[in-house]
Amino acid sequence: MLNAYVVNNVWFYALGIPALLLTSLSKGGFGLGLGVVAVPLMALVLPVPQVVTILLPMLCITDLIALWQYRGKWSWPLLRLAIPAALVGIGIGTLAIHHLDEAWLRLAVGLISVDFVRRRWWSPRRIALDTAPHNEAAPRxxxxxxxxxxxxxxxxxxxANAGEPALTMYLLPFRLSNSRFAGTTAAFFAVVNLTKLMSFSMLGLFTRTTLLTSLLLTPIAVLGTYAGIRLNRRLNATLFHQLSCAILLVIxxxxxxxxLKVIV
Known part of the structure; x- marks a missing residue:
């Protein structure tokens, strides 16, 4: 089944290449959250577990590129609790992967994302929060x-490769600079995806075909990551955060x- 789609079905590449570009742009630091749309797009032609399995090796490579580009720019105070918590979440996912309906998971992530943007854009306290003094070196x-x-x-x-909205909702209130925001994200997901790589291997989710497909698409992921890095450097900080919220809303x-189409 997977061989037929990968080798013979042009729709896999027609949807997979744009999805991969969005993911790698996000990995480069341009508009955190873009990567979450990759799975829904590619899932139009493949089951979600196979999509996530194909994407994971490429994500590990793009994570390492982003980690090198933003080396030393991550915020350790924001990561020292978030990373161990993420490992717990991965452990729960390892136990639940064969029991939880993925449609309900996507619905929960979507509702949380929309609610966060609503609170950031329409809360009466938004202006006060945006103008409050902030110290990147020692965030509260x-x-x-x-x-x-x-x-x-x-x-x-x-x-479901949908971890970026939750991390965005955690980081945006600290109003980090573009590079520190991207560096903190790169460090977080480098650990998360390498841990997922080990979990997926233990679960036997990788096949020869998924690995070859990942290898074939890797150059696109690398190019997209470098494009995201260049765009990140040219963005105004305020625009960057507003763009992140807009992306979260669309996602x-x-x-x-x-x-809801699946559930109803």
């Missing part, structure tokens, strides 16, 4: 929030729509 981390969003990101990343609505 709330442990409960950190643990919740870290675990949610790890879990949703494992189940959230899309996730809700596609999930």
């Amino acid at each position: 981390v709330r442990p409960v929030s950190c643990l919740f969003w870290g675990a949610t990101s790890g879990f949703t990343s494992f189940m 959230g609505v899309r996730l809700i729509y596609t999930s």
